[in-house]
Amino acid sequence: MADRIFAGILFLVAIGYTIVAFTVIKAPFQYDPLGPESWPRILGIVALPCILFIFARPDVSRLGVPVRTWGRLAALVVMLWAYAFLFQPLGFILATFAFCMALSLMLGARLVSALVFSGAVGVLGYFVCTKLLEINLPAGVLTIFR
Amino acid sequence: MDAVFSGLASGFQVALDPFNLFLVLGGCFAGTLIGALPGIGPINGVAILLPIAYGLGFPPESAIILLAGIYYGAEYGGRISSILLNVPGDAGAVMTTLDGNPMARNGEAGKALSLSAVASFVGGTFAVVLMSFFGPALASYAIHFSPSDYVALMVFAFASLASLVGSNPVKTLLAALMGLMLASIGIDANTGVARYTFGIPDLLAGIDFLVVVIGLFGMAELITLVEKQATGTLKTLKIDKSFVTLKDIAFVKWTILRGSVIGFFIGILPGTGASVASAVAYGAEKRSASDSSKFGEGDMRGLAAPEAANNAAAGGAMVPMLTLGIPGSGTTAILLGALMLFNVTPGPLMFEQRPEIAWGLIASMYIGNIALLIINLPLVGLFARMLTIPQQFLTPLIAVLAFIGVYSVVSNPHDLYMITLLGVFGWFLRKLQFSLAPVILGFVLGGLFEDNLRRALSISNGDYTILVESMNSVVLYALAVLVVVAPLVIARRRKKMRDEADHGETA
Incomplete structure (x- = not known):
């Protein structure tokens, strides 16, 4: 459960991160094939499945803190x-x-x-x-x- | 070959400068002290002391010599709490407790400490010697690496990280991604576009490296100490008069040598440091021993192998850091970040452009190893006294050191809140069995990874095939696949063999 909650929070953050990468970040003009938005897009797209994997198969159920x-x-x-x-x-x-x-x-x-x-x-x-x-x-x- | 000796000569000139020599010895001493504190490993020790070392305003070669001394010293000091308290300072020291603590309980504490000092010395020196020959050769090869080769190298680094560090590969990969994401905050150097700053001026320059390190390691450690709340003093075993003899060393000499070789080469692999090395060395020694029944009950070989390996790995992890700019472990990632704070970019060019740093550091490691052996044999009683510092005083002291360190660098009180937040975050990560070293590796390598990817695609004008055109990168991708697949195959085969064995017994 603990893993799932944490994965859920991470998921929201990562979704936000990826949406910002796809919509907000834009260079006014650029000559290079990869702009400032490409790298965060790649990171977001790799991170989301990882988080979903942890959500599907969590391995820490409780934190064990009294x-x-x-x-x-x-x-x-x-x-x-x-x-x-x-x-x-x-x-x-x-x-x-x-x-x-x-x-x-x-x-x-x-x-x-x-x-x-x-x-x-x-x-x-x-x-x-x-x-x-x-x-x-x-x-x-x-x-x-x- | 000549270049190695002339390099070493110039390095010793730097390292034997009275001030630098003082820093090597001081760093080793301070490192052993902090490493001996129960529960504090090399990575936390270096993290807590890094901003203070940076704030002192030394020239870069002196500061890095001091930090490397602390790193080395902490690797030595870690075994003291492992052996006498059965409390490993970090993952790399866990294997030391397996046979070291039973030896101490059998009344051979003095012997265990001196034997592990000798094993550490041999492992460390072996690694430095190999490094002074391998390092320059690797650097002169890596000088021809193109941006796309670097991309492949990073992929390999993260693949070996995910596959070898931590219990859950997906969590390790995710931890590295968190580091990469944290590194992407701030102004993009190529276009000047602000990313993820949300209009907060403090974030424009990105999150400070020191803040991340202190927060994730220093403060998270502090929270863990309070969580466990070990009040009062821990019970330590007494150091007796027993001492290692030449006969003992002769008995374990091949063990130490094997441990050193295993440690060095595992240490070189990007991302995998002392923890993997000592575990592999211990396992190999136990399997190859003709009578493995006494392992875990105080076998000298079970102590010597991981100790030689983790010190050799500490040296081995320096090799990719210095020659490729890719750290071989979490702690060397912190050292790499420290060099960057001084505007020194580690990598193949460093041996040519900043020889005083590259060779000075290597020479200081020779001196540091000898100094550590000398101060560790007679003074081990003094270091062991660190174990008896009451926890209720040690814990606030860590917080104060962290605050001094962070404040002294930029004098911005916002950073004090930042480290507290990152500390809470790091504590949650630890509780959920994420390892923290990948986060810092990702954070340090983030900029480099992105820059090289963008540069490679600029060269090819957006054609992605450039990433797999050179031989170097193809080999590196193949290695990356191998390092991910091999452990899975081995685990499956072992399981199958076990199943068959079980089957045979029941049938």
Whole structure:
């Protein structure tokens, strides 16, 4: 079933991809026998039967992920999303501290060790990267470190 | 022949430059560390560290030497978690666990680790030596390849990929197609027409290679770690005082040599890397052994064969990458993409136009192999300590490294959302038993495949027969058919034989 659902979604995407290749993409004028639309057309036409094959003969019936795990994964994705959202405005040190705290606590770290770990990753990571390796990271609200 | 030696000499000049030498050693060390982390294989290690290596602003030959060192080191480090934890870092290391872990449980952990280091060293060095002779010869032959020959080569590459990688050929092919489709997003270089950008300016230049790599490998790995949620430390077996003896090496010397040969030649096949090589080497060794009963319970041959093979395959996979511009494995696809980031196009011309990169890389692999053997024998205890890093700290660290890497390259916060999305996508693919390496191969080769097809048809003015006119392309298409059909025939024959055997017993 899982395979079928995924194949169904893929099918819709691939149909869209192929329709765009056949209708939208067009060069204003061209001299070559193959234009920008030919390659996506070929890909679409090869991909569609492959997807139909998986739809007809799926080999993974269920993902085998318990409900609690789904919750954990959803929390992880939310954390990553928040980390990405805060990365620039808040700056590397604070955003990283918050993210590491949240994730390590969720994975069962004790509060004190999580604090030490998150603080170390945020502060050390920032200075090792920006000062030692000269890699660009956002300073964010802690403008004194810029 | 002279060209090989003068090339090697110039390569060693590059590789022995103090800074590059430092990078080889540093890369090997960092690679072993990251490879030893439970569950993280070479491809994830290289993917996570690639943008950081790129962001450091080194010259291309230095950066690629560093990345190759990481790749090599991770292949070495992978065996540590396989042997001590029974957790393979990637598909290539699965075979190592079969006999390596039982050896460690029998109280021969030290012996298993040192023996596998020696086997890896022989396999790796064998591959580099063959590569320095084969590589230039193949490159000077491939220089005459026409665009239509390249099309045939790609078809062969994807055919061998579909037939040899993963459990379901259709899924592997579809994974490669996804990569090709992702690569088609952005402005078409020939006509300037925007494809699949939907008016989003961030997509005009196409999806960044680094974003795809970090998303599909780094972030998907992270999600998998959280899914399995191994809290606390995993139980590792102790490293004891046992050590490999000359007698042991003499016992397995032919095994190692056979493994190296098998590994190198399977590694050369486009698309098939260490996983296929180590499986074939293990199977061949088990079948040819006169007493195969102890395989799986800690037979030294069962450890030496896949270890020699997967390191030889790592070297072998470099050959098509450097000489043809077609990577031999997922990890070399990432290295190929890395070279392209530096505006270096790997391929037959590289040995002439950028000898410092081609030969410098080869020379650095000689040095890296020796360095890895030296640091691996005494320091294995230090690397094994990586296994005891608590998972709740390791997991956030991977995310932080991925974010640093992606942000440092373009400083565009949009990419941070992109890698998260691609990570979720990659995780679903993994759960549904698609392999991810074909996606990255398709993504890297997409532009090249399309360009050569269009160029070939421009030459012939739209006549499709040009695709099968040259001898090279006919041979390659024949090989492509062979590589697809042969495994099917072999499987059918084996099934038939088994059926007959069953029949004989019941009758």
